[in-house]
Amino acid sequence: MNSPGGSRNALVRWFLQPFDYAWMADFQNSRPTGRLIRWVMAVLTLNYGALAVVSLFSVDTSRSVVAIVWKAVMLVMVVVVAAAWITRPFPGRFGVVAFAVFADLGTASALLINPIADAILTCALFAVIGTFCTFFLSPRWLVAHLLFAVACTVAAAVATHGGADVDIASLIFRTNVVLLAIAGVPLTSHLLVTVLTEDARSSFLDPLTGLLNRRGLDADVDDVWLLGRDQDRCVAVLVVDIDRFKSINDRYGHEEGDAVIVRVAERLGSHLGEYGVLARTGGEEYLAVVSTSRLHIDALIHGVRRALRDSADSVSVTVSIGAAIVYWDSALWDQDVDIVTRATRVADSMMYEAKAAGGDRVVKSVL
Structure with missing residues (x-):
């Protein structure tokens, strides 16, 4: 059973966790669904403007100059924002935060100029903004939105009670339903999305x-x-295996063996990380897929051994490296073959050749 302290610590970690706005923007802009999401946001934004126009025809709405001018201004801003969603890429941190603040303040201003009888119903719009915050903003911004939305809803309930002949039980019921929609659902959803995201990432x-x-x-x-092909760059698969790793475990113990695996991973990441992806695919085996220029690819591959070497290491290791290189003008690009699988098999075979030759060397093949 989880202790209260454990639950509290988990909540604190959730609240303080970093949110990668740049990754979110890149992800949305690189997927076909990203454009669909931007269109959905544009339609929802325009709907806010339509509601402002419709409210002008309400019997009880304020028709003061200030109210009419403000709704006209809001309508113009809504159209501009909706156009930005359609014509611009998915925004980064500033853009998504600015949109949430714009939507919150716009909804709050509607409470001030719309009929008091519609105040509680108007607060339900905060639920839509909360959904946006759940998926595209950090926990801290979500909490800020929820506090603002709850405060506005409570204020609207108090104003409704004081300015209209309304049954108190009915008012409490409606207020509670709206509070659950605007606060309970987004908060629970964000916690669930966070857990699922962490589980999904950890599974990779x-x-x-x-x-x-x-x-x-x-x-x-x-x-x-795809990046290599689109930019006419070379792509290479590297299989890196630590030489005689079993003897390291036998001599120094599994704890030191794990430390060696972690150290090699860190140095491989520093050397290869900016050029592609790197994985640990076996006990002491790593696989990297990198993309760079034809002039640089050989230096990058042969530089792995040098990058892993440090005279200060308590346990010195060497590696056997197999590499399969696909140049940008290779005929494989135009053939109906699984290049990734073929290159991986070749690189793996080259690694075993390097190991059979005594290790501490690179054996490569051009496809």
């Missing part, structure tokens, strides 16, 4: 090194191949 990662595992590599590797 090797728990010891933090590198991708085989499943994670399969999910990310296509992007490297």
Whole structure:
């Protein structure tokens, strides 16, 4: 059973967790569904403007100059924002935060100029904004939105009670339903999305090194191949295996063996990470898929051994490296073959050749 302290710590971790706005924007802009989401946001934004127009025809609405001018201004801003959703890429941190703040303040202003009888119903619009915050904003911004929405709803309930002849039980019921929709649902959804996201990400990662595992590599590797082809760059698969790793475990123990695996992973990441994806695919085996220029590819591959070497290491290791290189003008690009699978098999075969020759070397093949 989880202790209250454990639940509290989990809640604190959720609240303080970093949110990668840049990754979110890149993800949305690289997927066909990203454009669909932007169209949905544009339609929802325009609907807010339509509601402002419809409210002008309500019998009890304020028709003061200030109210009419403000609704006209809001209508213009809504059209501009909706157009931005359609014509611009999915925004980064500033854009999504600015949109949430704009929507919150716009909804709050509607409470001030719409009929008091519609105040509680108007607060339900905060639920739509909360859904946006759930998926595209950090927990801290979500909580800020929820506090603002709850405060506005409570204020609307108090104003309704004081300005209209309304049954108190009915008012409490309606207010509670709206509060559940605007606060309970987004908060619960964000917690659930966070848990599912963490579980999903962890299923793609090797728990010891933090590198991708085989499943994670399969999910990310296509992007490297497509980038190489689109930009006329070379793509290479590298299989790296630590030489005589069993003797390290036998001599120094499994704890030191794990430390060696982690150290090699970190240095491989530093050397290869910016050029592609890297995974731990076996006990002491790593696989990298990289994309770079023809002039640089050989230096990158042969530089692996040098990147892993440090005279200060308590346990010195060497590696056997097999590499399969696909140049940008290779005929394989135009053939109906699984290039990734073929290159991986060749690189794996080259690694075993390097190991059979005594290790601590690179054996490569051009496809």
